[in-house]
Amino acid sequence: MTPNCTRAALSLLVAMVVAGRATAQQADARLERLDAATRPTVAALLDSARTAMLPTEPLVQRALEGATKRASGDAIVTAVRRLAADLGHARDALGSTASPAELTAGAAALRAGASQATLAQLRHARREPLTVPLAVLADLVASGVPVDSAAAAVLGLAAQARDADLVEFRRAVERDIALGAPPAAATAAAATAADVFVNAGARQQRPGRP
Amino acid sequence: MFNPVDDAVERIARHLRRPVQIDPALDGRVMREISALPAPGRATLGGEVWRWLRRPHQFTLTPLGGLVAAAALTVGVLLYRMASTPPAPPQGESRAFQFVLVAPRATHVELVGDFNDWDATRTPMRRTGREALWTAVVPLVPGRYHYAFFVDGSRWLADPSAPVARDEDYGQPSSVLTVGGGS
Numbered sequence: 001m002t003p004n005c006t007r008a009a010l011s012l013l014v015a016m017v018v019a020g021r022a023t024a025q026q027a028d029a030r031l032e033r034l035d036a037a038t039r040p041t042v043a044a045l046l047d048s049a050r051t052a053m054l055p056t057e058p059l060v061q062r063a064l065e066g067a068t069k070r071a072s073g074d075a076i077v078t079a080v081r082r083l084a085a086d087l088g089h090a091r092d093a094l095g096s097t098a099s100p101a102e103l104t105a106g107a108a109a110l111r112a113g114a115s116q117a118t119l120a121q122l123r124h125a126r127r128e129p130l131t132v133p134l135a136v137l138a139d140l141v142a143s144g145v146p147v148d149s150a151a152a153a154v155l156g157l158a159a160q161a162r163d164a165d166l167v168e169f170r171r172a173v174e175r176d177i178a179l180g181a182p183p184a185a186a187t188a189a190a191a192t193a194a195d196v197f198v199n200a201g202a203r204q205q206r207p208g209r210p
Numbered sequence: 211m212f213n214p215v216d217d218a219v220e221r222i223a224r225h226l227r228r229p230v231q232i233d234p235a236l237d238g239r240v241m242r243e244i245s246a247l248p249a250p251g252r253a254t255l256g257g258e259v260w261r262w263l264r265r266p267h268q269f270t271l272t273p274l275g276g277l278v279a280a281a282a283l284t285v286g287v288l289l290y291r292m293a294s295t296p297p298a299p300p301q302g303e304s305r306a307f308q309f310v311l312v313a314p315r316a317t318h319v320e321l322v323g324d325f326n327d328w329d330a331t332r333t334p335m336r337r338t339g340r341e342a343l344w345t346a347v348v349p350l351v352p353g354r355y356h357y358a359f360f361v362d363g364s365r366w367l368a369d370p371s372a373p374v375a376r377d378e379d380y381g382q383p384s385s386v387l388t389v390g391g392g393s
Contacts, residue, residue, distance in 0.1 A: 030327055061324040065356065068328040069366065071380045079379035101353040105388070108354060112376060128391070135354045135388035139373040142386075163390030174373070 028060055038063075038073035045080050054087045055100035058107070086110050093119035094130065105134035112141035118151045125158045132163040136170045143174055145183040153191035161194065169194040304349040305389065309357070309369070311335065314342035316361045321346045323357025323387075330360050352391045358384045 027043050034042055042063050046056045062083050066076035090106030091098060093116035098106065106119050114137055122130055133154050140150035157166060169190050176186035271279070309321050321333040325348055335344040344359075356375050359367040368374055368383035375384040 058324075061328065061356075064328040065324075065384075066380055068322055068330060068360075069380045069382045075379050082379070105354045108386075129352070131352060131354060132388055132390040135386070138376075139386060139388070142374055142376050167388065167390060170373075 030060060030064060033067045034063060034076065035073055038076055041073075041077050042080055045077070045084055049084050049087070052088060053096075054084065054091060055103055057100065058087065058104045059084055082111075083107060089116060090119065092116060094123050098123075099129065099131070101131045102129060102134065105131045105138065108138040109134045109141075112138040113147040114138070114141070114151055118155065121155055122158050125155060128163075130158075132166050133158045136166045139170055140173060140183075140187065143177055143183065145173065145177075145187045149184045149187045153187050156191060157194055165194060304351045306347050306349050307387065307389070309335070309346045309348065309359075310371070311344045311359050311367065311369070312342060313344055313359075313361055313367070316342065316344065318362060319344040320360040321348070321357065322360055323384075324353075324355045325350055325357070330363075335359070350387070350389045352389045355387045355389070356384045357387060358382065 027039075028046070031039050031042060042059075046059055049056050049059055059080050063076050063080050066079055071079075086107035087103050089110055090103045093110075094102055094106050109119065110116065118137075119130075119134070122133055126133060137150050137154045140154070141147050153169075154166070157169060161169070172190040172193065173183070173186045176190065177183050181189070311319060313319055319335040320330040321335050322328045322330050326332040333346050333348060335346040337343070338345050357369070359369065361367055366382040366384075369385035372385040372387055375386045377384055
């Protein structure tokens with residue numbers, strides 16, 4: 001290699017490193033609310049997520065939630081890292097076309113105990129966005145419904161139910177639980193009622209026979 | 211004076227000046243040989259590029275040129291990454307949501323959540339009526355939001371009318387609001 005070539009290659013390398021660092025260090029100004037020790041670690045996690053083409057806004061919000069709640073730096077880093085991993089698993093299950101809102105809801109469902117297979121089944125079962133079905137699934141599990149019962153109910157409704165139907169279904173389950181019904185039984189009853197309602201709506205929309 | 215070299219040169223020159231009898235069929239044979247050779251094709255761009263690629267070349271680059279090339283490369287990579295990011299589906303229109311908390315003894319309440327960067331100064335709740343009803347209205351696009359009420363600058367409260375957010379990390383209560391696409 002000639003000296004000119006060597007110089008040119010070195011220039012190129014230095015320029016690339018400088019440009020790469022400048023790009024990576026376009027830190028979110030909101031992270032100033034984190035303490036100085038936590039900020040670079042969270043920024044690095046955001047960079048990793050960005051490189052993996054995961055949405056970073058939920059991670060920023062998770063970090064800011066910790067800062068506002070005066071959580072320790074370690075707790076914030078753990079929370080952000082855990083959410084980033086969950087978002088990655090949700091993307092694996094839902095596919096690369098999943099929206100940030102779907103990934104966030106999917107991460108919550110996974111954290112609640114749903115399996116990646118359930119998320120993938122939901123993706124196949126429903127053409128509309130999955131944000132609400134996934135959120136309902138996570139909320140039901142948080143309410144004490146066994147994850148298998150919640151997943152079966154949401155999967156059964158997902159193909160035809162509208163977002164509003166699913167939210168109403170979740171409210172019905174929570175109402176019955178508050179009235180003393182066992183969570184699994186409340187889910188089964190509400191799912192049957194919702195299924196009847198949804199299918200009745202679908203029948204009304206079908207063209208009638210002569 | 212006799213010079214043997216000059217004599218030899220003279221004899222060779224005389225020999226070369228003699229007329230030569232050429233075979234009359236020679237022209238025909240030469241033309242036949244030429245026409246039998248493969249005709250050179252037209253130079254195409256692809257062929258030229260291929261020939262250029264196979265030949266060794268040497269480049270020189272100034273430091274400024276290197277910087278320009280690196281900048282162009284970086285811009286190209288960034289554009290590629292922006293273009294290859296999966297397109298987010300339309301967010302849908304925002305809808306106004308009213309948050310309500312009953313807190314008779316509170317002197318001030320702030321609503322904080324994923325929709326306002328968990329910034330306690332951005333969404334103060336307003337006391338309405340005598341029943342110490344605190345309310346705030348926030349426009350939200352479809353998505354899943356965590357939020358909480360921050361009471362008197364010291365107490366965190368979850369929304370009793372909303373699902374609870376499971377939180378193993380921060381310990382303080384939060385609630386969940388899911389905004390659908392309106393279908």
